[in-house]
Amino acid sequence: MSKSDLPFFDTSDFRYTQPPHPSWTYGEPVSTTEQGQKWAEEAEQGWKTINPSEEDPKLTYRLCTSGIVPRPVAFVSTISGNGIENLAPFSWFSQVSSNPCVISIACTSIQRDKDTAENIKATKGFTVNIISEPWIAQANSCAIDAPPGVSEWALSGLTKEPSVSVKPARVKESAFALECELLQNVEIKNAAGEVTSNLILGTVTRIHIRNAVLNEEKGVVDTAKLRPIGRLSGNSYVKIKDGFQIPQSTWAQDKEEIEEKLKSSL
Template sequence: MSASNNTADREAKLQRNPHGDFNAVEKSRPEFEEDVEFHYTRTKDIEWVPGSGATSDDWKKHKKIAVDPYAEGRDPLNNYKLLIAGIVPRPIGFVSTESKAGIRNLAPFSYTTFVHHDPPIFCIGFASSVAAAKDTLANIMETGELTINIISEWFVEAANYTATNAPPEISEWDVSGLTPLASEKVKPPHVGESAFSVEAKLVTHHEWISKVTGKANGTLVIVEGVNFHIREDATNESFTTLDPKILKPISRLGGITYGRTTQAFEMLRPSWADEEKREEVKKILEK
């Protein structure tokens, strides 16, 4: 069976659209709130002291249910649905690649994060083996080059459209209307609309073996960031931060749900040299 047929079968089983007539459901919802700007709030309890635990006891009203991912009769796709709903919010790696033949590809991947800073290391997960690789993974394995771009509110519709299962000869850049900007150290362009982009090169990869079928069904690629591109109004003079008011990042939640980043709070990391002197901490240690 071809990779495209495998993908089609998997998508049919997933039934991503939970609404039936999605367009009707979306039109029934309130309009996008343009006037909601990123802002800071306090934490829920600014008087919290060591040993206090959670700020609510509601969790005590509900027991936790153990779910064996390998339980007899449990479809691995059920684990997929559960994990994308539970491990949230997830950053979306908007990945640009180019084949040796010069065909450009652009697609979003929510199995993406950075895992080290020196050197800058990122990982991306693909739900396919190398043999069954679709365009993005195939291009990375073939050329070893890519860019990772952060998705923001002002182009989320175009970014989502690149997730369509277009054939390899179709460039998602063209059908989405997004702007390719030339990279400096890799061949694939980065996304002009993105406020933060990373040029990257392949370091290594690892295939995952299904415990149900015994066959390779997933691939992890580890890449090194070799160049950054930052929108000038989103950063500081030393290029050490990004302003969330400008970045307006979009995250992936469960199912087909996305999240906006509209508010935050700040918390200092406790210094044990200071904390061990507090009376609350001394009482805890004396027990």
């Protein structure tokens, strides 16, 4: 079977595994495991170094979208100044701050995303809806290069759910959704002075979480139940099947071991 012929497997069997190197100690090099040794040896094959300012922007785009992976996807709902509703996915998205709660979305001119940026600048409010496996086809349909004035809601088959603090609806199918207000728009310009991207910072005014995906005991979202998708390069997405945890140490806890390791390295 080719990759495209393999059926999609449900991820309800999400599991935690051991980390790649569970017995690692301070100062131990990568090459002490079989996997690490292979990784270290591959570094000896050399490097290709790119200066983005001297390359075709399309090459830089392809390299970065294939190397900066996986990326979370913001599924953004907006309304234009004349009332047209828009729905579009963006994989250049992240959280910036928790106090205040601020997220970022980059709307680049390489993608068909001008409507979203213009709508947010005009009407200030928007929603960000995390995409889960069961409705990725519906969300992906909204990446179509529809002409201005065409709303993606009808073609997507998704359900509008009224927001509390902003005018654009959130996506009812999304188990984790954010209502946001425009905090700042940063225009990114190329060497010719042309705006090639809008970095939108949004203050989160409401967070909506389905009860079904909450871990009430820990007060967090259960990744296995949320089943979020991530973006790779081209038309590729990724699902989360396995996870592993690595304890976070403190200096007070490991001070003696670290100092001993530092002494032995002199």
